[in-house]
Amino acid sequence: MIDVLYFAWLRERIGLSKEQVELSAANVADLVEELKAREDRYAAAFADLSAVRVALDQELAEFDAPLAGVHEVAFFPPMTGG
């Protein structure tokens, strides 16, 4: 199992801030495809991946990054701090 976190409008569109997912995906892109196939709200949230960022164990990562050994995946829009 892997923890999947959602922030900002991804959290709102999916309707969850955190869930546990049975891990079969090899990398982030595969995990996104699995989530999109589940329900429309996931497909809507991940429709435009250019507007989505990902962190693996709280470090920014790319969509082709492998998930082996990862405990926590987070999806969120581009950050707006400061």
Added chain:
Amino acid sequence: MRVRVQAEPFDFGAECGAFATGRTDAGAVVTFAGIVRDDGGLARMELEHYPGMTERALGRIAAEAMRRWALRDCLVIHRFGTMLPGETIMMVGTAAPHRADAFAAAEFLMDYLKSRAPFWKKEFGADGAAWVAAKDTDEKALGRWSED
């Protein structure tokens, strides 16, 4: 070097005073505050963040500033939660022997905080609520700090 992430308001003047006072090793202190701006009709802003990653990201950005410039110290305070127009969202402070390093490091900290610290702003006004979109100019601003 100190990083604080908190919901509570902080006293910008008192933080600046505490940061600048009693130094004999730094001839220059630069401080910057980010304030909730009302461009018309803003009732409040909510700042969401990623607990854990926020502290790590801010710590890394501050450590990178310490590595790149001859800083004696740096301070980052960033709030999350609900804020009203005029409230202080965040601040940075840098202390260096000379001002060029203090100014440059403060700008570096701000550029990275804008687009590499996991915060998301949502604005609430008379017309409803909207997430603040990241600006291309903020992303491009990081390019000037490339060491390649």
